[in-house]
Amino acid sequence: MSGNKLRAAILIISETASQDLSTDKCGPILQDVFRDDGGDQWEVAETKIVPDSILDIQSAIKQWSDGEDALNLIVTSGGTGFAVKDQTPEAVSPLIEKHAPGLVHGMLAASLAVTPFALMSRPIAGVRNKTLILTLPGSPKGAKENLQSVLKLLPHACVQAAGADSRAIHVGGVKKLEEDAGVPSGAASVIGSKTEGHAGPKAHTKPEDRPQSNDPSAGPTRRHRTSPYPMLSVDEAVKLIEQHTPPPQTILAPVNESLIGHILAADVHAAESVPAFRASIVDGYAIKHPQSGKFEKGTYPVALVSHAQAGEVQPLQDGQIARITTGAPLPPGATAVVMVEDTVLVAKTADRAEEKDVEILTDAVRPGENVREVGSDVQAGDVILRKGEGITAHGGELGLLASVGTAEVLVYRRPVVGVLSTGDEIVPHDRPGALRLGEVRDTNRPTLLTAARNAGFRAVDLGIASDKPGTLETTLRTALSTVDLIITTGGPTLERSLGGTIHFGRVSMKPGKPTTFATVPFKDPGTGRRETRVVFSLPGNPASAVVTFHLFVLPSLHYAAGVRPVGLPxxxxxxxxxxxxxxxxxxxxxxxxxxxxxxxxxxxxxxxxxxxxxxxxxxxxxxxxxxxxxxxxxxxxxxxxxxxxxxxxxx
Incomplete structure (x- = not known):
C-alpha cells in the first residue's frame, strides 16, 4: 500500500488502442471511477494497454501480482465477449488461485438491470497470490457500471487477500462491515446503484418524535405522519376479517351449469328413486322363474323385445323370454336376466329380422340376477347432498341432482367483487403510446380481476378513479350498489367520506404491510334494507397486491360464500x-x-x-x-x- 491507500492497476485489452493510445476511452473513465466513487481509498499505480493476446495479458498480470511489491487490485477492460479475438477470460482464468463468483454475479446483475445483453459478457474474478483480479467489459459504459457495482466491497476483499486477520476484520459483524463500506443491507448493496432505487423506504426520525394529527377525519394538511393503526399479525387480521365479513345470504338456484361453484345451504333430499324401474344391467334375455323356483335350461320362444327407451312393455308369460338391452326396463313378471353369452340362437322369424327361438345354456340363473332393482342407487327421500357441500365442475354433484329430478336447491349466494384503481397518475395498461413523466400503467386492476375470477367469483371492473375531490367518493358509492366487496389499491378515505369502519390498517408481513380492511354501511335503495359492504385497500406494489388478495380478500369471499375451509390450501x-x-x-x-x-x-x-x-x-x-x-x-x-x-x- 501507498500510505493508507490500496494500489490498483488498469489493464486495457484492445488491438486498436494498443496501436493508437488516443483511441482508449475506458482507461480515463475507470480512473475517474476510482477517484470519484472509491472513497479516497485507492491509488491507481499502474496503467497499461495490450493487444488481444493471451501471452501479453498474462505477462502484465504476472508483473503486477507476483513478487513482494504486488498490487492490491488489477482491473482489465476488454476481450470478455464472444468475438474470435476475445480471449481475456481464457488468459486470466489459469492465473486465478481463488475464484470469486460472488463478484461476478454482482457485476452481471448490475448490468442486467440495464440491458439483457449483459448476459453476453464473460467476466472472471478471483485472487492470484495477494492480488484481486477483475475483468470488465470493453465498452466504457459497461466497464464503468461493472466497477461501480462492486467497488465499495473491494477494499474488504483486498485487505483479506493481502493477509489481514479475518477474525479481527469481522469482529463487528456484517452490519459493521456494511457501515464501513457505505453499502445498504440486502441485495441492493451487491448489485449496484441501478437497484438502489428499489430499496425500501427509510425514515430518519423516530415515531415518538413526530407530531401527529389526532383528528382521524383531518384532510391532508393535518394528516397522520405515521400510521394510526396498530401492527397486527396475519392471524389476527384474518380473525377480524372472519368477524366482520357479513354472513352468507341464501338463494334458490336452478339446477344447471350456473350452479357450479356454489355451496349448498341445506340438505338435498331425493324426490325420486334411482332407478325408478327394474332395469337390466347386461344385454341378454329376461326370463321368468316358475313357481317351483327352478329355471330349466332349454329352448324358449322370444316373445318380445325391451329396449332402453320410454314406452309400454308387455308382461312376460310362463315359458317365454324377452330380448333385452342394457338399461332397459324388465317386462312385468320377469325375474332375472340371462347374459347373451349364455345363449345360442336356434331360429329366426320368417322375415329373418328378429330372433324366434333361443336356447338357454344354463340353469344356474337365480331370481334377481343381472337386475338393478328400484331405488338400488338412491331411494326417494334419501339425503343425497349435505349442507356445506360444494357443486364442483369436476365432481358428479350436478349429475346426481339431475338424476333424482331436483329442479332447484338452496345455496349461499356468491358475492360479487368490484376492482377499482385510484390515482390521477394511473393510466390503462393497454393505452397506446409511451408513458409521460409520472404516469404508471395499471397492472393491479387486470391482475386482481383475473385472480378473483379464477377463484370462481364474478368480478366487475370499476375502472380508474381520479384523486379529484368527490370523484373517488362518487365512484365508491355507485359501486356499493352493484357489488358486495370492493378491492382498491391506494387507500380511499373510507371513514371520512363513506362512514366506514377500518378494522385494521397495518399487518406485520412481507410484502403487504399497508393492507387495510374496512366495512361500509349501505342502504339498498330498492328494498330499504341496511346492509354491509366490505372494502379492501391493498398495497399499490403489484406483488404485494397479489399476495394480500390471497391471504385476506380470498378468505373474506369464502366466508361470504359459505366456503369452508377458507383461503388457499x-x-x-x-x-x-x-x-x-x-x-x-x-x-x-x-x-x-x-x-x-x-x-x-x-x-x-x-x-x-x-x-x-x-x-x-x-x-x-x-x-x-x-x-x-x-x-x-x-x-x-x-x-x-x-x-x-x-x-x-x-x-
Missing part, C-alpha cells in the same frame, strides 16, 4: 435451495411447487422478491410461509406453503 414442501429470512416480518415468498417421483412436494424460488416486481409471480403456484428470524432456512428444510394453483409434476 396449505401443504408442506421441501426447499430446493437456501432461503433468507427477514429479521422483522414473516414473509410470503413466491415459489414454484413441483411434485417429484419420490411422492414429495418441492419448492423453488421465483427469484428476487421485491414487492414492486410482479415478475416474481411468473410461474409461481405457491407462497412459502417464512417466519421472521435471522439467517436462512437451508436446502432440504420442510416449510409450510399456500397453494395458489395446480402443482407441477416432475420426474
Amino acid at each position: 396449505r401443504v408442506m414442501v421441501t426447499l430446493e435451495a437456501e432461503v433468507r429470512l427477514d429479521a422483522v416480518r414473516p414473509e410470503y415468498h413466491r415459489v414454484v411447487v413441483v411434485a417429484r417421483g419420490d411422492g414429495r412436494l418441492y419448492a423453488r424460488s421465483t427469484g428476487m422478491q421485491r414487492s414492486s416486481r410482479i415478475g416474481s409471480f411468473r410461474g409461481a403456484n405457491g407462497l412459502l410461509c417464512l417466519p421472521a428470524g435471522e439467517g436462512t432456512l437451508g436446502k432440504g428444510k420442510k416449510v409450510e406453503a399456500l397453494l395458489m394453483g395446480q402443482v407441477v409434476g416432475e420426474v
